[in-house]
Amino acid sequence: MADQIDEVMGLCALCGPDDGQTKVLRQSHFLPKSVYRYLNLSKAENTKLLLRTSKKNRVFSLGKQITHALxxxxxxxIMSAGGEDYYAKMMLRVDVKNELPSPAYKILFESLMPLWKAPGNGYRPNMILSIGSNSLKVIDSRQLYHFVIGMFWKSTFDDWDHCSVMPLEASLIEAMRKFLLGGDSLAGYIVRIVPSLWRAKYGVVFPVLLQKQPFFSIQQFDFYLEKDKRQFKRAISMDAVPLFYTIDLMRSESTFQGMSGIYKNAEQTKSAEETQLSWPAE
Ligand SMILES: [Zn+2]
Incomplete structure (x- = not known):
């Protein structure tokens, strides 16, 4: 029935463990709705997920939006105002008409590239340049951190179609939940954002463990959760969000190639539906 209202009642995954109250659950999106909206801006007809390498505009289908009563x-x-909206505005929104990158991409490119390329710095392809969130105050890193933790937390639920469950320790999942509700950032962990400054990527890789590290990628940005007590302590001692922006050509490239390899393997073993990666066949 077109006018039928489906209401799912249940325990909210975020606040439910604290208050134990049954509530109306919304059809939550795994990827923020805005991701679909922006990807759709440049999609080919009848496709959803896009991945484009260099000048070959190859496009792959993602299928319908993944939602679950969560x-x-x-x-x-809390998820929207905590980080998703800011993420969409700063990292996702590309000015297609004027061929301009997202605001965050522009900021990172303009502030990191000159440092990376400065003659005194050597400019070797294997040089890694990392800056802490407090060095880049023009970006609200707290909101990005909330968004990234939210993505990893959601990926630990097994109810999403086509997504494999992120196998994280229960204590870490609980720490994520507490943080999302306004608690402290995850002790001993940092979030790392690696912009892809060399490859044009227009696609999504759902959260997976990549060399044992939680990882996902949307468009020009790769997101990692890393165990790093030292960097975590350093950030906290400076009252900074434990989030780092990193230029790392080798990692960027190997992630790109690695993801490409994962996809090829998945295709061969017919588990592509499970991993939901789309990647061009060479
Ligand atoms: Zn709730």
Missing amino acids: LCDTCEG
């Missing part, structure tokens, strides 16, 4: 209204709001 969160109550209030918690949907």
